[in-house]
Amino acid sequence: MKKPVLVIKFGSASITTEGEIDERIVLEIARQCAALQATYNIVLVSSGAVAAGRQFIPRYTGTLEQRKAAAAIGNPLLMRTYSTYFKPFRIALAQSLCERHHFSNRGQFLQLKSTYETLWKNNIIPVANENDVVSNMELKFSDNDELATLIAVGFGAEQLLFSTSVPGVLDEKGNVIPLIEVVDKDALALARKEKSAVGLGGMTSKLNFARLATQMGIKAVIFSMQTPDGILKAIVGETGTVCLPQKKKVSSRNKWLASGSLIAGMVKLDQGALKAIEQRKSLLAVGVTEVVGEFEAGEVFQIADKDGIVQAVAKAKVDSIVLMKSDTKKNIALAHADDIVLL
Ligand SMILES: N[C@@H](CCC(=O)OP(=O)(O)O)C(=O)O
Numbered sequence: 001m002k003k004p005v006l007v008i009k010f011g012s013a014s015i016t017t018e019g020e021i022d023e024r025i026v027l028e029i030a031r032q033c034a035a036l037q038a039t040y041n042i043v044l045v046s047s048g049a050v051a052a053g054r055q056f057i058p059r060y061t062g063t064l065e066q067r068k069a070a071a072a073i074g075n076p077l078l079m080r081t082y083s084t085y086f087k088p089f090r091i092a093l094a095q096s097l098c099e100r101h102h103f104s105n106r107g108q109f110l111q112l113k114s115t116y117e118t119l120w121k122n123n124i125i126p127v128a129n130e131n132d133v134v135s136n137m138e139l140k141f142s143d144n145d146e147l148a149t150l151i152a153v154g155f156g157a158e159q160l161l162f163s164t165s166v167p168g169v170l171d172e173k174g175n176v177i178p179l180i181e182v183v184d185k186d187a188l189a190l191a192r193k194e195k196s197a198v199g200l201g202g203m204t205s206k207l208n209f210a211r212l213a214t215q216m217g218i219k220a221v222i223f224s225m226q227t228p229d230g231i232l233k234a235i236v237g238e239t240g241t242v243c244l245p246q247k248k249k250v251s252s253r254n255k256w257l258a259s260g261s262l263i264a265g266m267v268k269l270d271q272g273a274l275k276a277i278e279q280r281k282s283l284l285a286v287g288v289t290e291v292v293g294e295f296e297a298g299e300v301f302q303i304a305d306k307d308g309i310v311q312a313v314a315k316a317k318v319d320s321i322v323l324m325k326s327d328t329k330k331n332i333a334l335a336h337a338d339d340i341v342l343l
Pocket of ligand 1: 010011012013046047048049050051071129130132143144145202
């Protein structure tokens with residue numbers, strides 16, 4: 001029988017201490033993955049290249065150029081550390097540096113898939129990271145939370161674990177919320193706004209991606225590697241915040257649409273347009289209040305309410321640039337009802 005896929009994402013803050021890769025944490029990742037390898041096909045998505053490499057760049061201020069250079073320095077250091085600590089468990093690792101087109105282009109995604117399958121057959125664990133060295137602002141993933149979600153949705157993972165610097169989603173008193181049944185507006189409001197000094201994502205990003213993953217039937221857990229046996233406990237829901245998978249049946253086309261939507265831009269709609277798509281009507285450009293990012297006709301984009309909470313995804317009939325021209329906007333159908341998936 002085919003093993004279920006498990007995607008575990010480690011944020012920069014969760015695997016580094018004072019800019020250095022924390023070897024104690026990497027050893028823990030290795031030990032716990034070794035215990036899970038017989039049960040799961042594992043993908044590790046690891047940040048930390050920039051954090052590990054930036055110390056070698058004098059007067060580092062975090063410009064995009066410096067981040068790219070720091071990633072080029074830090075990625076091999078990161079992989080060397082991972083390999084060193086997995087070796088005693090007789091597990092070899094493979095590096096997978098990903099770019100957006102590896103997911104937006106179906107053919108390239110299928111290549112990636114077959115490579116991972118070959119690795120798993122040989123008991124090798126792929127370690128994915130964004131290929132920062134060649135990613136400019138237009139091409140980049142928003143962060144590795146997005147990359148991990150793309151991989152989880154694309155591979156139909158059973159679980160998606162996000163390791164972060166706090167032990168889960170916290171309530172106002174700072175206590176971990178153990179269970180989120182549906183990642184809705186109220187749940188998203190729980191996300192604390194601040195991010196760690198070294199990471200890109202933050203809790204809002206994790207919950208937004210947890211929302212998409214759970215809508216696609218994947219269980220998502222937000223936890224910390226500071227918790228003893230953090231990964232092993234997160235999988236069985238004994239630590240962190242568990243976001244339950246939704247029971248809806250999602251066709252593979254709609255899964256593809258949903259994962260594709262992570263790639264392109266987003267439109268925010270007024271109330272009338274949101275209501276119309278809920279009633280299974282086509283989306284007219286007149287209801288668009290804001291366009292975030294860019295997409296072309298045929299690409300998939302996200303549809304959000306005024307607060308940026310994603311309500312649906314759809315395949316565009318026109319380029320986003322057309323929407324910017326308000327004089328021509330009124331009569332244009334942006335997406336056909338059949339090409340809209342409500343989340
Ligand atoms: N690709 C970058 C990580 C970017 C990123 O998403 O960071 P984080 O929010 O810490 O997961 C790196 O390896 O440093």
